[in-house]
Amino acid sequence: MVEKNKPQERPRGGWLSRFAPGVRKIVSRRDTPDNLWVKDPDTGEMLYRSDLEASLWVTPSGRHMRIGARDRLRFTFDDGEYEVIDTPEVAEDPLKFSDGKPYKDRLAAARKAQNARDVMSIGVGAIDGTETVAIVQDFAFMGGSLGMAAGEAFIAAAREAVARDLPLVCFTAAGGARMQEGALSLMQMARTTLAIQELKAARLPYVVVLTDPTTGGVTASYAMLGDVHLAEPGALIGFAGPRVIEATIREKLPPGFQRAEYLQEKGMVDRVTTRAELPGVLGRILSMLMDGRRRAA
Known part of the structure; x- marks a missing residue:
């Protein structure tokens, strides 16, 4: 006996699989990157x-x-080839800080997400033919915040440059000091400044490339102590952000205020340089500065 009005069972996979078996497998979501x-x-x-x-x-x-440290180093060095220099280890969470989430957990999450120990990465290689030590600050790692690990890495990069008799290039990107480390973070402003003095004592060039954004204690220390300052187009560069300044002085800021082009016009940045041009421009600057050092020796 056949039951009447029994709903027919629909084939699984939707209408597309009924008309074109196998198509669903070909266009599977797994094959399409997110x-x-x-x-x-x-x-x-x-x-x-x-x-x-x-x-x-x-x-x-x-x-x-914004780009990560690995891409930055790859785009900067000739043929994308460079030697990785390990960054020093530091004490973690010395203040046992928590802002609703323990600092150790925030560090662990950032390390997992960025596949990096901390904000700084160091590489040694040729930039348009000139051997150079480069240190890169990655904004994606906790906002590029300056903490003890970043300070130690900067010092290590400066001393690597002195030991190898090479110039140092620093790519900055930061939202300021790392609040979870309190005064220990602020101390890195002075410590990195002393490391730059070691470079100057060795008469080695120190060139800064300001990327978006470079703010806070980083701007108030090693970001503005270079022999030459380059900046990427449109980069936000300053100490406090424009909204904070406007709220403080209760005035509207000029168009483009704190952007790379505005700062070049005011003499705070030597040149605004596109990412594609950076290796060539850096190479010429470093070659000229190193040649002048050799002639003066």
Whole structure:
């Protein structure tokens, strides 16, 4: 006996699998990366990730997007080849700090997300033919905050440059000092300044490349103590942010205030240089400074 009005069982997989068996497997979500497209923060346009990577993460609108330390070192050194210098280990969470979440847990999460020990990475290689020590600050790691690990890494990079008789290039990107380390973080401003004095005593060039954003105690220390200051287009550079300044002085700031181009116009930055041009510009500057040092010796 056949039951009437019994609903037919629908084939699993939806209508597409009924008409084209196997198609579902071909276009499986597993085969489509989640990060295939990146949104242009200026225009809202969706950009193909591989195109952005080919353009060194510079959008068609000219926005120099933030990049990690590995990409920065790879884009800077000739043929993307460099020697990695290990950063020193420091005491972790000396203040047993918690802001609702223990500092140790925040560190662990940042390390897992960024696959890095802390904010600073050091590499040694040739920049347009000139052997150089480079240190990169990664904003993606806890906002590029300056803590004990960052201070020790900067000192290690400066001393590596002195030991090898090479110039030092520093790529800055920071939201300020690391609040979870209190005064120990602020002490790094003085300690990094002393490390720069070691470079100057050895008559070695120190060049700073200011990237977006460079603010707080980093701007008040090693970011502004270079022999030459370059900046990427549109980079925010300052001590306090524009909103804080406007709220304090109760006045509207000029257009482009604290941006790289404005600071070049006011003499705080020597040159605004696109990411694609940076290796060549750095190479010429470093070659000239090192040649002048050799002639004066």
